[in-house]
Amino acid sequence: MPNASPELLIISELAEHTGTTPETIRYYERVGVLPAAHRQGNGRYRRYDATDVRRLTFIRRARDLGFSLDVVRNLLHLSEQPDHPCDEVDRLAREQLVAVDRKLEQLLTLREALSQLTQCCDSGHAMSECRILSSLGAPGRA
Missing domain, CATH: 1.20.5 (Single alpha-helices involved in coiled-coils or other helix-helix interfaces)
Structure with missing residues (x-):
C-alpha cells in the first residue's frame, strides 16, 4: 500500500529510514521501547511519524553501541527529563x-x-x- 500521507510512514519505510527491519520494529513495540504504532486502513497498517523515526534511530544507535534493551529503556526515560543533570x-x-x-x-x-x-x-x-x-x-x- 503506497504511503497516503507524507508525514506518516509504513513499517517498511520506517525500517529503511532507520536501518532496521520490520521484524525488529515489531519486536521493539512488543518489549515496550517503541510505542505501539498508529493504525490506519481498518487497523491493518502501522503508521509512524517523525517522533517514531527519532526514537527508533536513538534505539538503534544505542544498541549499536552495545547497550542492553533495559539500559536503552532507561536512557529513553532519562532523555525525557531535559532539566535533570x-x-x-x-x-x-x-x-x-x-x-x-x-x-x-x-x-x-x-x-x-x-x-x-x-x-x-x-x-x-x-x-x-x-x-x-x-x-x-x-x-x-x-
Whole structure:
C-alpha cells in the first residue's frame, strides 16, 4: 500500500529510514521501547511519524553501541527529563565502555588461542592426524 500521507510512514519505510527491519520494529513495540504504532486502513497498517523515526534511530544507535534493551529503556526515560543533570547517562556510558574493554580483552585472548591452534596445523594430513582436533580433544579420538 503506497504511503497516503507524507508525514506518516509504513513499517517498511520506517525500517529503511532507520536501518532496521520490520521484524525488529515489531519486536521493539512488543518489549515496550517503541510505542505501539498508529493504525490506519481498518487497523491493518502501522503508521509512524517523525517522533517514531527519532526514537527508533536513538534505539538503534544505542544498541549499536552495545547497550542492553533495559539500559536503552532507561536512557529513553532519562532523555525525557531535559532539566535533570546527565550524571546517570554518563555513568551508564562509562559502564558500557568498561564492558566493551572487557570484551576486547576476551576477544584478544580468543584470537591468541586460535592463532596458536592454526600455527600447529600441518595441512594435508588425514583428519585422524589433525593437530587442531587433537588440541580440542575431539570426542572421536582415543
